[in-house]
Amino acid sequence: MCDVTSPALVLGSTQPDGDVDWERAASKQVEVTRRSGGGGCVFLSPGAQVWLEVWLPRSDPLWVDDVAKSFFWLGDTWLRALRALGVRDVAVCPEASIGNPLARRICFAGRGPGEVLADGRKVVGLSQRRNRLGSAFHAASLLTWDPQVVLELLVDDNDQQSRASESRLLLEQAARGLGDVVTKLELEKAFLAALPG
16 A cells, blocks of 8 residues: 655656646646556545555466456455445446547546446556566555546647546546545555455
8 A cells, every 4th residue: 555645646657758747747746757557647646545556476376367357356356345335336347448538648537457437437547567577556546536637737739728628527527536435544444355365
């Protein structure tokens, strides 16, 4: 479990630096960093998400060679945790689904295999980085979701007001926070309790 102590924009391993409005990030005192796993950026701030990393060695019974299928054990763990907390209409995404044009740049705009949805909107984002020893999985479960914060930290290819409103609407429909039904501590405990074996 990782505790976030200050706001940060975490880029995916191959995400271009050019996606970031560096001047705005500096003016808002948002650190820009990079994770080893792929995908689009995730905005983190104190108390706004459960952020964790899980190491799975290749020798573990949960190991799956197929990269897409390798996320399902982790998605199922989140699913059990959320159901134990009474979160309704949760499901594990069976396959990648871009969702909208922002998905390449923003993790919670798209959907990937094993990621978790509540009421059809993404609540858990996953990524991983593999090497010969195993996989490092990164997971974030949103407690709050404010698309405007993320959009303000990215370079807008088309700076028109109508385009910005459209992007915000797409992101509002793509994801949601769970803070109205669970606390950070409850979610962390439920996740640990749901871990296999």
